[in-house]
Amino acid sequence: MSADAAGDAGTGAFHDRLRAFEGKTAGPAEVAPDEVNQAMIRHMCEALGDENPVYVDPEAAARSVHGEVVAPPTMLQVWTMRGLRPRPPDDGGNARDDLYAMLDDAGFTGVVATDCRQTYHREVHLGDRLRVVTTVESVSPEKHTALGIGHFVTTRMSYLDAADEPVGDMLFRVLKFRPGTGRVAPSGTGSA
Template identity: 45%
Template sequence: MQTLEQRFEEFVGQQAEPPRVARYPVDAAMIRNWAEAHDDGNPVYVDPEAARATGRDGVVCPPAMVSTWVMSGYRRWREVHRLRAEGIVEDCAYSRLLALLDEHGFTSVVATDVEQDYHRELTPGDHVTAHFTIESISPVKRTGLGDGCFITLRKSYENQRGELFVEERFRLLRFNPDTAQEAR
């Protein structure tokens, strides 16, 4: 494990992957769909008059929706898994880290927590880009799911003018499911 943990240092601080650029600009229809799907009755998300009554120019995007604009979708997921099945690792730090962890049996993942700091609101017409950095990787720890390490990704979301909307720390546990019994 010591050798594996020493390798973690080469990934910390690296750009995790190329920036993710939203396929579509923020729009009122998708905001409404999100608000309805989450049963969120905040009128500033769906009613331009209510939003203007609060000093805004119009409707705004729910803050927790920020990551949905840059999600790459199922087609991207299938492509990554096809490449992995062929033994191909994408040339980005995060893919190389995951391949290294796979080699050592850390093949399962669970999201553990997320922290977000909001700097400004997203509004229709904004075009979101997300930048990802590998902020930290913990030493291997024994958890209830098995031995694993916590990876923290630092994400920053900005608009087409480079204005920062949200800073996020997303933590996940990459673990070896074969060690779960030992952990118990």
């Protein structure tokens, strides 16, 4: 009997291996590559057409309660996003990335986000340098979903400032699925 990941995917043994990641922190805190800055805020606001002046107009922001420009709260996770930069080779391992890699190797290469809960503990100012600590919260048993056969992975992100004070937190759930195993066409009713 095959003992490799593809061979036992879908069995309790594979789920047990996935669940071994639960409660593990995904490596050291990831520090934002840049301080919270006006250019990135402006790009986000212009992409959406958000005209709230406290995000982009220093004079209006100075007259507001903030006294200065602040970032939209929902940009919480943007500051620490890795983009396409590879993980540092000496960071001691990353439970979330290793878990995703185990799922990829077993054929669950598709990924869609399904659930997100963000809580905003304080406003974010220009010059803040945020960091995020990520923990693997849970991995579901194998599920048959409209998109395909897969596992739901839930992670918790705690965003901290330079003084390690909480700025916000996020629960984030994705479905890692096997492309082509869905019950229905993945188009939904959209994108005619």
